[in-house]
Amino acid sequence: MHPGTTSHPPVVRAAEVHQPIPLTPAAPYAAPLVPVQPAAVPAVASVILPDGRVVTGYAVEHTQPAPLAAKPAVSSAAVNVALGGVGFLAVCGGLLMLTTFITALTALIAQLITLAAVLFGGWIAVQVFSARNGASGGNTFHIRKATFKRNRFNG
Incomplete structure (x- = not known):
């Protein structure tokens, strides 16, 4: 409270009920209104709060x-x-395709390694056998049939 003021007990008044008044159109050139009668016009209630304020409004039904x-x-x-089963089946189909691709790729690599071994082995064989014709400048040895008689070599 402010200094110099006296306190008064709050005034409690009875609730007053007012009926709303419908409005009429202000101008004659306004669009015609279709009259609609509400089923029931709600009552307007005024309530005085303990601090002296007045609250007015319509009662609202829950x-x-x-x-x-x-x-x-x-x-x-x-x-x-x-849905999880459908998704799992879709993933399994993709995994099956992936494993098939990996298997085919592995077989291709194995075949390429085998082809490389055959070609490299053939190249080595050509190098070895071409050295025997004497054109390479190497020594040629002729081996005769030798016999051993009584621990003596007859060559």
Whole structure:
């Protein structure tokens, strides 16, 4: 409280009820209104608060909550499991294709290694056998049939 003021007990008054007055169109050239009669005009109530303020308004009826929706025939968990199965099948198809590709790639690499070994072995064989014709400048040895008689060599 402020200094120099006295405190008074709050004044409590009875609630006053007012009926709303409908408005009439202001101009004659306004669009024609279609008269609609409300089923019931709500009452206007004024309430005086303990601190002296007056609150005026319409009484509002509480709305009823919507009825609970019926449970679906299929549970959401079953739908999730089914969708997971479809996704798993799609992934398995992709993995099958991936493993088939890896197997084919491995077979191709094995065939290339075998081809390289055959070609390299053939090249080595040509090098070895071409050295025997004497054109390479090497020594040629003729081996005769030798016999051993009584621990003596007859050559």
